Amino acid sequence: MLTLQLQRFAAGERTERATPRRRQEARKEGRVARSPELTSAVAFAAVLVVMRILGPAVWGEWENLIERDLGSVSTKSWTVETVRALMAQQVMMAARIMIPIALVAVIAGLAVAVIQVRPMFVPRLLLPDFTRISPATGIRRIASLQGAVEALKSLLKFAAVVAVAYTSMASLAREMVNLSAAELAAVPSILGRSVFNLAIRVAVAMVAIAAIDYGYQRYHLERSLRMSKQELKDELKETEGNPLMRSAIRRRARQFAQRRMMESVAKADVVITNPTHYAVALAYESDAMRAPQVLAKGADFVAQEIRRRAEAHDVPLVENPPLAQALYKTVDIGQEIPPDLYQAVAEVLAYVYRMRGMGRR
Structure with missing residues (x-):
C-alpha cells in the first residue's frame, strides 16, 4: 500500500519541462x-x-x-x-x-x-476581475x-x-x-x-x-x-488521439495501400514467384521507365493473393526462386530494380515476350 501511494505521488510531481502547447495556453492567459x-x-x-x-x-x-x-x-x-x-x-x-x-x-x-x-493580445485581461479588489483575496x-x-x-x-x-x-x-x-x-x-x-x-x-x-x-x-508525467500522457492523448484509434487508422491505411497494390497487379508484365513463399509483380515501359519497376510484392498469404490476381488477369507467372527472393528483399514497391538484377530480369521479360509472341524495344 505504501509503495502504491509513493508511486501515485511521484506520478503527480511536476518534474517535466512544459510542452509547446502548454506554453501557448499560458501565453493566451497572459502568463x-x-x-x-x-x-x-x-x-x-x-x-x-x-x-x-x-x-x-x-x-x-x-x-x-x-x-x-x-x-x-x-x-x-x-x-x-x-x-x-x-x-x-x-x-x-x-x-x-x-x-x-x-x-x-x-x-x-x-x-x-x-x-x-x-x-x-489577451482580451480576457481587459474584462473586470472583481477578485483583484477583494480584501480577502488581497490578504x-x-x-x-x-x-x-x-x-x-x-x-x-x-x-x-x-x-x-x-x-x-x-x-x-x-x-x-x-x-x-x-x-x-x-x-x-x-x-x-x-x-x-x-x-x-x-x-x-x-x-x-x-x-x-x-x-x-x-x-x-x-x-x-x-508538468507531471500523467499530464504529458493526457496531452499526448488529446493531441494525437487514443492509442487504439491511432492503431485503427494505421491498420486502415495498410489495408488501403495493400488494396491499391493488389489492383496494380493487373498492370504487371510478369509475376516472379518462389513459387509459393514470395511473389513480385514487375512492369516495364521502355518509353516511361529506365528499368523495370516493382508494382507489388508479398510473402506467404500476400504472395498467394498476388498469384491469384495475376491468374485472374492473365499475367504470366514465372518461377525463379533466387530472383524472387532478391527482388522481394532489395526493392520496395514503386521502385526500379537495381542494375545488378538487370540481366536476370531481362531474361525473364524476354521469355515472357517470346511466349506471348510480341516484342518490345
Missing part, C-alpha cells in the same frame, strides 16, 4: 515572464542618454531665451500681460524640450515590454509565500538603489566642499554634472537589478509551467 521594473529602468536610462546628448544645446537655448526676454523688458513696463506672455514662451520652450524626451521614454519602454513578452496574496518573496525582492531593490545613491551622494558632498573655491558662474555646471553622474549610477543599478528580476521571473514561470 508570460516580464519585469515592470526593467521597462521603467530602461526608459529612465534612455531619458538620461537623450539628456546627455541634447542637454547642453537645449540648456544653452533656454538661457538665451531667458536673457533675451528678461533683458528686453524693463521692470517698469511689466504688466500682467507681459508676464503672461513671458510665461507662455517659457512653457512652450519647456514643452519643446520635454516632448522629445517623453517620446524617447515611451518608445524605450514599449520596446522593452515587447521584447520581454513579444506582441500579444491571501500578501500572506502567501509568493507575496513574501515579492516583498523581499522589493526591499532588496530599494536597498540596492539606496546604497548606490548613498555612495554617490557621499562623493557629491565632497565636491560640494570644494565649491567654495570655484567661481560662482561655474557652480551650476559643477552641480549639474555631479547630479547627472548620480542619476547615471542609479540608472545603471536599476537596470542591473531589473535584469536580475527578469531572470527570476523567467525561472519562476518555467517552474510554474512544469
Whole structure:
C-alpha cells in the first residue's frame, strides 16, 4: 500500500519541462515572464542618454531665451500681460524640450515590454476581475509565500538603489566642499554634472537589478509551467488521439495501400514467384521507365493473393526462386530494380515476350 501511494505521488510531481502547447495556453492567459521594473529602468536610462546628448544645446537655448526676454523688458513696463506672455514662451520652450524626451521614454519602454513578452493580445485581461479588489483575496496574496518573496525582492531593490545613491551622494558632498573655491558662474555646471553622474549610477543599478528580476521571473514561470508525467500522457492523448484509434487508422491505411497494390497487379508484365513463399509483380515501359519497376510484392498469404490476381488477369507467372527472393528483399514497391538484377530480369521479360509472341524495344 505504501509503495502504491509513493508511486501515485511521484506520478503527480511536476518534474517535466512544459510542452509547446502548454506554453501557448499560458501565453493566451497572459502568463508570460516580464519585469515592470526593467521597462521603467530602461526608459529612465534612455531619458538620461537623450539628456546627455541634447542637454547642453537645449540648456544653452533656454538661457538665451531667458536673457533675451528678461533683458528686453524693463521692470517698469511689466504688466500682467507681459508676464503672461513671458510665461507662455517659457512653457512652450519647456514643452519643446520635454516632448522629445517623453517620446524617447515611451518608445524605450514599449520596446522593452515587447521584447520581454513579444506582441500579444489577451482580451480576457481587459474584462473586470472583481477578485483583484477583494480584501480577502488581497490578504491571501500578501500572506502567501509568493507575496513574501515579492516583498523581499522589493526591499532588496530599494536597498540596492539606496546604497548606490548613498555612495554617490557621499562623493557629491565632497565636491560640494570644494565649491567654495570655484567661481560662482561655474557652480551650476559643477552641480549639474555631479547630479547627472548620480542619476547615471542609479540608472545603471536599476537596470542591473531589473535584469536580475527578469531572470527570476523567467525561472519562476518555467517552474510554474512544469508538468507531471500523467499530464504529458493526457496531452499526448488529446493531441494525437487514443492509442487504439491511432492503431485503427494505421491498420486502415495498410489495408488501403495493400488494396491499391493488389489492383496494380493487373498492370504487371510478369509475376516472379518462389513459387509459393514470395511473389513480385514487375512492369516495364521502355518509353516511361529506365528499368523495370516493382508494382507489388508479398510473402506467404500476400504472395498467394498476388498469384491469384495475376491468374485472374492473365499475367504470366514465372518461377525463379533466387530472383524472387532478391527482388522481394532489395526493392520496395514503386521502385526500379537495381542494375545488378538487370540481366536476370531481362531474361525473364524476354521469355515472357517470346511466349506471348510480341516484342518490345
